[in-house]
Amino acid sequence: MAERTTEQKLTEFEARVARGEKIEPGDWMPDEYRKNLIRMIGQHAHSEIVGQLPEGKWIPYAPGFRRKLTLIAKVQDEAGHGQLLYRAAETLGKSRESMIEELLAGKAKYANVFNYPTPTWADVGIIGWLVDTSAVINQTMLAQSSYGPYARAMKRICYEESFHIKQGYDSVVALAKGTPEQRQMVQDAINRWWFPTLMMSGPPDSLSQHTAQAMKWRIKTKSNEQVRQEFVDHIVPQIRALGLDVPDSDCQFDQQTGHYRYSQPDWEELKRVVNGDGPCNKERLDIRRKAHEEGRWVREALAAQSNKVD
Amino acid sequence: MDRQSHADISRHSKETFVLNLADDELILGHRDSEWTGYAPILEEDIAFSNIAQDEIGHSLVWFSLYQEMTGADPDAMAFKRNWNEFTCCRFVEYPKGDFAYTVVRQYFFDIAEQVKLESLLDSTMESMSQTAERLLKEEAYHRLHSESLLKRLGNATVESARRMQSAVDLAFPQSAGLFEPVETESELIKAGVFKCHDALLNKWLEIVVPSLESVDLQLPVEKRDGKYKPTCTPDFGGRRGSHTAHLKTLVDDLQKVFRMAPEAQW
């Protein structure tokens, strides 16, 4: 078989992607594509793992059997999603050990939204509702990803996230319809989570270096602004229907465009928090590092044992 | 053998019996859930979260039976009672410790639960035997999982053996609380609702001792007249409301949010 040049391979690769076919492990792919995906999938996996902590913190305090069981199941799902995503990244040639080491060394990024604190029970419901809704809009798009293992992982994750949204919404409704203290607690939580959630969709595409390339190779199929707009249009009417509101007086429906106008989040804040200067970055990584260190003897013992028991 | 009719058994005896089981499961389940997000490896984080949900789920099953007997709502029982009204054994109150302590405690508890539930299968009280049959289905997997971890960690490396032995040294006297004799149970035993704790403890020892010894873990027991006899002081008291300070902290946490609006919907 005649060897194809790199140029020929690239042409074939791009034609395959343009046809909507999936790229599978072992397929030839441009280095940039591989690197981009490892970065994206890795960050996504790290987000799930770090994301266990803001809500997991409330498991001991969950009010009532149903809320407690539901919250354990949700945080368990997040571990499950991390597991699926690390595996997808591993198919591109990067080991889970190295990904975890990078995260714990502070060298890897993860969704910035998980650097914010969760000071009240209402934060749990708001994360489940708002943050997961934003995530699902993004993730439904990622399920169309050209990379097979990532698309497959995303389909499964989207399916489970749809429960999380319902669970979060259910909790928020109970608070919104509850005592004045409960209502205030949930409105405070929205006030604190609104802009961090908007930031989840990523900076305006003019500021993002990765979007253009990602879109060409169908790693992403929508721009950050499109995803953010979709989120706002979907969630604002629901928030207002509960008698709650967003902390943005400029957030109004525009008859002409058929969309909600809204204020942009503070993108300087995003930069600061992403680069480690957020309220909980250090705390959360410290917790993960401690768990990892304390579990080392277990991993080593079970690995050593694998030769004896089979 | 004479069996008292169930009408003769005081309600209090039956209720106490069910409440002890419900509280054990709830408090252990709460401790188990403290590992979600902190387990040694992702896959075990997922697995152990299932155990936590199962134990809390089991407590809900017992609390639901308690509700049939008394009308008391499960959420009210778990989230509004004062900490010194709980009747769990002290064993389940202690902090989760390192993974070795958790594995040993879980194993001891799973075998105890298996032994107790099996003994309830032929209970003369139908609600007990039905509940036991239902819960035993999940218990089989719990036992598989905790035993798998115990047997692998028990003598894998120098460090794991050291930690597991320390865990056993700590947990074994505490585990006696699972079989603490309770006065109100004597009429349940006479009526065939339940079997006596000594018999159950023996069954438990017959499983646990060889299992631990098979991976070189030592237990403070001696064999006398063909039976295992513990030589340590049992950590009793939980059934009589004599708890450790750990339970107060635990229950404070458990109830913190609920108590903000105890009559409201959450």
Add this chain to the structure above:
Amino acid sequence: MDTQWETYEVFHQSKRGDPHEHVGSVHAPDPQMALQLARDQFARRMKCSSLWVVRSKDITATDYQDESFFAQVVDKSYRDPKAFDAPDKLEN
């Protein structure tokens, strides 16, 4: 040595009669643990009657880049039921 353990591929059969389907992989220290960890990761929601786990390195697979492995050039349409135009009835 601190590792995240080897990977095992997981195959899940929903109900008897269905084929086993590849659903993902788990990191595990040995096959029996792999089965348990697979149950918790892949069967906690989906109804499951059987699970298989296989060490990833024991899977022998074709290479996506070698399309010639599956190449069919010579007309084999005789394999296709549509290739034969047999009448349903014989006319007398």
